[in-house]
Amino acid sequence: MGTEIAIAWAQATWDPLVGCTRKSAACKHCYAEALTAENAQPGGWGQGFADPSGWSGKIELRPDRLTLPLGWEAPQRVFVNSLSDVFHEALDTAAIDKIFAVMALAPQHIYLVLTKRPKTAQPYMADTATPGRIAKAMDELVPGAAHEVPAWPLPNVWLGVTAENQKEADRRIPLLLETPAALRFIAAEPLLEKLDLKIGTWLKPPGSGARLDWVVAGGETGAKGTVCHPDWARALRDQCAEAATPFFWNQWGRHIPEGAAAAQRLLDGIPHEAVPA
Template sequence: MADNTTIEWTDSTWNPVTGCTKVSPGCDNCYAETFAERWRGTNGHHFENGFDITLRPERLRLPMTWRTPRRVFLDSMSDLFHTDIPDAYIAQAFAVMALTPQHTYQILTKRHGRMKALLSSPSFWHLVADQGREHFTGCQEDWLAVGAMLGGKPLPNMWLGVSVEDQKWADLRIPALLETPAAVRFLSCEPLLGPVDLKRAVIPMGSERGHGLTASYVHADGCCQRRFHGIDWVIAGGESGPKARPMHPQWLRELRDQCRWADVSFFLKQWGEHAPEDHGHDRGRLILLDTQGRCWDQEEALAPHDTVRMRRVGKKSAGRILDGQTHGAIPTPT
């Protein structure tokens, strides 16, 4: 759960907090909750309290013990911006990140509101410095990175992302991400439960009353046709586990093509439990899936024209190849 990981897009995980609660459909079949709840009530086990929010202060210094630079996924077993995690504790985690610039930290959240509120506030970065001096006095205290944050510049080793499972949550979470300082901004479209149009963003409309939101086509720099308004990386993937929902190939192809058009790094993590039948899979339970995410079982004659035949073949057999290619791009910060 720390030094090694099977997550394809990172090198290590770091969990100074474990536990979480569900906030959107992407959470329905949470792998972390399933794993942790197996051990609830087991005296002395790391997950004795199941998936309840649990602070792990003994793990805060872990990245300081890693000499070799690495990409670190922060809180793979939680959400750092959960409302039950105190601001001061979050600040301690950021102090560790500031003190270990050799590592790159990938922070993923579904709590876009608290993320934006904290990381856009100078008072939070004062708290980071205060907590760092109080709890990590034995470390080399170089707070230049924190000072840069106080000046409105992001920590250079902080990659910030939001989970986006469909268009509804894209329209809610992406605008908050774009308004939050970060060296690299990324989206995790896993599990991908519907189409996502990255060529639009929800932006406030000017009016006398100041009300109203609209969806609008945006670019990164006015008329520039590169990058999606500050999004540097898109990770996509289907769902795994016993209750996994299938992912329509069209949703995936549209994300890939949008990223190619905008020169955004695209990473296909996995198909999940289900793979398209036309990818060479002719065994496993058949599911007829349309682009609205509806399953038609065996009623193929009634299904719409955009229905595809998916087979439940398991994560390993499904793999991560799309149209004959493996997509594993990871951005290089400039």
């Protein structure tokens, strides 16, 4: 929960929150739920937040983790809350403000904020009072100086939604495109079926309005995960190529072509690891 990760499309993880609840089909075999339950023994960081039966529904900001990025000098691409959701409905606005305050105070990093809850993210990001609240949170975290949010939306925060199937893509992506963000992306991971990313509407050239700037995809992990069909991955690859959108293939999950572990991250024998500039 510092900079030791196994997520290829990020260089670090930062988990200032603990706890979550299931939201959609992507949550059926949630690794975060399982990992939290594994660490729920007395005194463990997951105690009270999950158990073998699942999430408890309790979600909290962890002060001991909140300011970690302030001590990371080398610029990194940071996945925010790999074990929770910044925009969970149970979080109060003040907690979200503190997370954004840290991201504003450490502008050397790029922060990847991925949510399954764009209905919460959109009003937060669009609220004209949000930058002022974040500035006050910055003052509280680093007292002794008056802080201002340099720009809004924060230029070093990339906002994404999970799009595991067409139903969620159709619900979440339009909301994402209505939400102020420096860069917008989707994580089609776990990829549970073939997706149409609507070239010309969601995928389109730079400078043509709100668009998906990046597509990350991968199969479902875990023994009970859905097998990812290669044609689902190829469809995303080809749509992104047609729209000149960076495409990152993360891993196959249960389905490994040719049965070779070395091919875990290859699509038709080729790695796809494009990241926006």
